[in-house]
Each structure stands twice: as structure tokens, then as C-alpha cells.
Amino acid sequence: MKKNLRLCLAVAILLTCYPAASQSIAEATAIRQSGDLKTAFDMYEKLAHQGNAEAQFHLGFFYETGQVVPQNYVHAETWYKKSALQGFVKAQSSLAWLYANGLGGVKKDPLQAAIFYEKASAQGDEVADGSLYRLYKLYPELRDAVKNAREAEANASRQQALAQQQQVENEALQKESLACLDTLYNDTRTKSLAGKLLMDTRKTSSLELMANNTKPNAKDKAALSYVVAEWERCIDIHAEPRKKTLRPEIEQLISAYRLDLRNAFADLYGGKYSYGELARSRAKLDLEFNHKLSNTVASLQAKDMADARQAQEAEAQRRYAEAQNQQQRDAEKQRQQEARRQLQIQEAQLQLAQQQAQQQAQLQQRNNFLQNLQLLQMLNPPAQPQAPGQAPQVIIQQTPAPPPPPRQCTSTRFGSTVTTNCF
Structure with missing residues (x-):
């Protein structure tokens, strides 16, 4: 109590006394705001290792920005992810930003970026909304991928919850089965078999029991029938959940042993x-x-390891193929963008040529107009200016006289007289 009071007094200007975990976060934040980044980093680091989501986010931010410690995006990713998986919204948005940009050793992963942006957006992060919109605009196929990832995550959560429920039921039935056996071993109807038969199969027979050459009498046989029937019943209590949890190979061994x-x-x-x-x-x-x-467990473990290696190789190949496809999609997208850019340039050039042709046509039309105007002025010179008060001269254009009629002439050719017009 005194320690908490001293802590509150030390940061009384900036803090209010909260519960112990909040005190540490608040104190670290206050120290950071005061400028003592090294002390704040140490406090955040301690709390982050204890699993505090907010401290993990701040620690990741220190690594991302290179404050106090060398800039390390991989360490930032590690702490952001620890915090984001606990639902801390700022860590989700920051982790998505790292995956969207792929900086400093962090692999660029638009799918994971979209997933964590959606998680942050669902908690009201408006910055994540805008980033998610731009990401979907840049990668339209991400919407379906994120939808599938959400469904897979929901299925995994359901499977995990179901597995936990089955484990609880399994443990309860196992306890019930063991309690049934304990009751059987202490049953008064089995006392005649005491010292002759080791009913608890979890224990090992002694040398004295192995040296006993007697055979069961009628009373022992009745007790023996009861023991075997009850033992089978107690074992079967846990049979169904055991079949669900054990591998078929091991279950076959158990069945053969019981037989x-x-x-x-x-x-x-x-x-x-x-x-x-x-x-x-x-x-x-x-x-x-x-x-x-x-031997069976060792064989199954070896098989599981081989299957895991094959699965890892298949996953690596799938990721490689996906990366190759993504690169091809990016290259195709860049090619289409370049083609659109070239088309825009050609359209702009064509439009400019059309504008220049139109301007040239307008200029030619203007020049033709001016030439025609000059020709008209030359053919029709302007009238002489008149003196003030002088009556305007009226120019009467006389009609030209008709040409005289042609004169007729006569000529004699080859003894004939011909009359023709004379010119």
C-alpha cells in the first residue's frame, strides 16, 4: 500500500492512481512524455514481456522509429503482432502498415495487411479505413482473399473451441473411468481375490503373485466374473472420447491388448x-x-514429421507460386498502366495536332479573307473625298453603242458571184 502511494505521489502531476498494471503503463507514458525515453523503454520492455498489449505496442513503436534502440522493423513486427493478436487497435493498424509496405526485412504481404486493417477498422480506426480503401483499390482481388481468410479464421476458432470442449469432456470421462476402477478395487465383493489377483492394471504384479500356483474356486470364480464385467464397464466409459483423441493405430493396439x-x-x-x-x-x-x-508412437511421429516437412515444402511452393503470380500480376498491371499512359499520351498528341490543324485552318481562312479584301479594294478603289458643301458627283455610266451591222461584199469565184459579210 505504501509503495503504491509513493508511486502515485511520484507522478501526481500527470497521473491518477489506477490499478497496479495501469499504474505502470501510465507511469511509463508519463516518463516518456517527460523526455526520458530510455527509462520509458525499459519499463515498456518489462511490461511487454509480461504480456501487456499496450506495452508491446509501444515497444514495437520504439523499434520501428529507432528511438533509444537501433531501428529494426523485424523486432517491431514481432511486438506489434503480439499486441495485435490481443486486440490492441493501434498495434493492428501499425502491423498492417508494415505488411503493406514491406520494410527492413518484413515481407510485403498485402493479404495480412488487409486482414489487420479490417480488424483495426472494426474497432473504429478511421486511419485504417482509408488505408484499407486504398489497399483494396490497388489490389482488387484482396476482398475475396480476406473474406476467405476470415472464414478460415472463424473455422479455426470453432475447431479450437470444439477441441477444448472435447478435451474437457475427455478429462471428465477419464476421471469418471478411474473413479469407477477405484470403486471396483475397493468393492467388498472382490475381497476373496485379495492377494491372489492384481486387479489394478496400472500396477505391476509382485513376485509372490507370480509364484501362486492355486486356481480359482467357485467363490473366486463368481468374484472373478464380477470383476471382469465391471472392469470392462469402467474402461468403456472412456472408450468413445479415447477413440476421438487417439490415433487409429494406437487404438488398435489397445483393443488387441484388452482382447x-x-x-x-x-x-x-x-x-x-x-x-x-x-x-x-x-x-x-x-x-x-x-x-x-x-514403436508405433515413434513410427507415427516420424510419419508426422515427414508429413509436416512435405506440408511445409508444399506451402513454400504455394507461397513461391503465389509470389510469382503476384509478380506477374504486378507486371501485367504495370504494363496495362504503361499502355494506358501511352494511349493517353497519343490521345493528347492527337488532340494537340487537331488543335494545331484547326488553328492553321483558321489562320488560312483569315489570310484568304484578307487577300480577297485586298483584291476587292484594288478592283473598286475608294471614291475621292469631296470638299465640304460640295454636291456629290453623280457618275452616269453610258450604255455602250451597239456594233454597226456588217457590210456585204460580193466576190466572183469560178464564174459565180457570191455575197458575203465583209470584216
């Missing part, structure tokens, strides 16, 4: 086995079962 153990009990009940022979047979069955189980 062998049931046959051994049948041999004891029929008098073929003594109690010691049953104990030795069970010890052998346990040894073989554990050996087969170890």
Missing part, C-alpha cells in the same frame, strides 16, 4: 491358468504392449 487380457482371464476362470500363470501372462502382455506402443 488378450480378456482371454487370459477366461483361461483363469476355466482352470487353464493358475493365479501365478495369469500374473506372468499379464506381465508379458504388458511388456509386449509397451514395446509395440513405443
Whole structure:
């Protein structure tokens, strides 16, 4: 209590006393605002390692901007992502920005950028809204990809919730099965088998039990029938969830072991086995079962590792192919943009040529007009200016006289007289 009071007094000007975690964040923020970035960074780092989402965001911002520490976008991505996955909106927007730009070793990933921008936008981040709009405009195919990613995330969440629920149910049934066996081992109806038969299969038979050569009498057989039936019932309580959680190969081993153990009990009940022979047979069955189980588990693990490697290789190839396709799409988009740019240039040049041709035509028309005007002025000179008060002269144009009629002439050719017009 005194420590909290001292903490509040130390930052009383800037802070109000909040709960312990908020005090530390608020104090670090106040120290940062005061200019002591190194102390603030140390406090943020400590809180970030404790899982505080806001501190993780601030730590990522220090790495992104290169304050106090060398600029490192990869470290910034790490801390932004830790914070963003806890739902801190500023971290979601900052992480999306890193993925959208791909700086300093952070791989450019428009899909992840759109996903985290959408998460931030859903929490009311207006800057994320604008960034998401520009990103979708630049990559129209992202909308469907983000939709598919959301559906996959929702399915994964449902599967995780279902797995957790199944695990809880599995643990409850397992406890119930063990409690059933414990009740069976302490049942008064099985007391006649005490010291002769080890009913708890979780334990190992002693040498004394293995050396027992007696066989069950009528009372023992009745108790033995009850034990086997109840043991089967207790084991079956956990059978269904066990089948869902265990691999089929392991479940087959368990089924084979139960069958062998049931046959051994049948041999004891029929008098073929003594109690010691049953104990030795069970010890052998346990040894073989554990050996087969170890080999099967090792084989399954090796197969899982091989499958994981193949899956990783397939995922790497898919990512590589996707990157290649993205590069091709980007190149095609750049080609189309360049083609559109060239077309715009050609259209602009054509429009300029048309404007120049129109201007040239207008200029030629004007020149023709001026030439025609000059020709008219030459053919029709302007009248002489008249003196003031002088009556205007009237020019009467006389009609030209008609030409005289042609004269007729006569000529004699070859003894004939011909009359013709004379010119």
C-alpha cells in the first residue's frame, strides 16, 4: 500500500492512481512524455514481456522509429503482432502498415495487411479505413482473399473451441473411468481375490503373485466374473472420447491388448491358468504392449514429421507460386498502366495536332479573307473625298453603242458571184 502511494505521489502531476498494471503503463507514458525515453523503454520492455498489449505496442513503436534502440522493423513486427493478436487497435493498424509496405526485412504481404486493417477498422480506426480503401483499390482481388481468410479464421476458432470442449469432456470421462476402477478395487465383493489377483492394471504384479500356483474356486470364480464385467464397464466409459483423441493405430493396439487380457482371464476362470500363470501372462502382455506402443508412437511421429516437412515444402511452393503470380500480376498491371499512359499520351498528341490543324485552318481562312479584301479594294478603289458643301458627283455610266451591222461584199469565184459579210 505504501509503495503504491509513493508511486502515485511520484507522478501526481500527470497521473491518477489506477490499478497496479495501469499504474505502470501510465507511469511509463508519463516518463516518456517527460523526455526520458530510455527509462520509458525499459519499463515498456518489462511490461511487454509480461504480456501487456499496450506495452508491446509501444515497444514495437520504439523499434520501428529507432528511438533509444537501433531501428529494426523485424523486432517491431514481432511486438506489434503480439499486441495485435490481443486486440490492441493501434498495434493492428501499425502491423498492417508494415505488411503493406514491406520494410527492413518484413515481407510485403498485402493479404495480412488487409486482414489487420479490417480488424483495426472494426474497432473504429478511421486511419485504417482509408488505408484499407486504398489497399483494396490497388489490389482488387484482396476482398475475396480476406473474406476467405476470415472464414478460415472463424473455422479455426470453432475447431479450437470444439477441441477444448472435447478435451474437457475427455478429462471428465477419464476421471469418471478411474473413479469407477477405484470403486471396483475397493468393492467388498472382490475381497476373496485379495492377494491372489492384481486387479489394478496400472500396477505391476509382485513376485509372490507370480509364484501362486492355486486356481480359482467357485467363490473366486463368481468374484472373478464380477470383476471382469465391471472392469470392462469402467474402461468403456472412456472408450468413445479415447477413440476421438487417439490415433487409429494406437487404438488398435489397445483393443488387441484388452482382447488378450480378456482371454487370459477366461483361461483363469476355466482352470487353464493358475493365479501365478495369469500374473506372468499379464506381465508379458504388458511388456509386449509397451514395446509395440513405443514403436508405433515413434513410427507415427516420424510419419508426422515427414508429413509436416512435405506440408511445409508444399506451402513454400504455394507461397513461391503465389509470389510469382503476384509478380506477374504486378507486371501485367504495370504494363496495362504503361499502355494506358501511352494511349493517353497519343490521345493528347492527337488532340494537340487537331488543335494545331484547326488553328492553321483558321489562320488560312483569315489570310484568304484578307487577300480577297485586298483584291476587292484594288478592283473598286475608294471614291475621292469631296470638299465640304460640295454636291456629290453623280457618275452616269453610258450604255455602250451597239456594233454597226456588217457590210456585204460580193466576190466572183469560178464564174459565180457570191455575197458575203465583209470584216
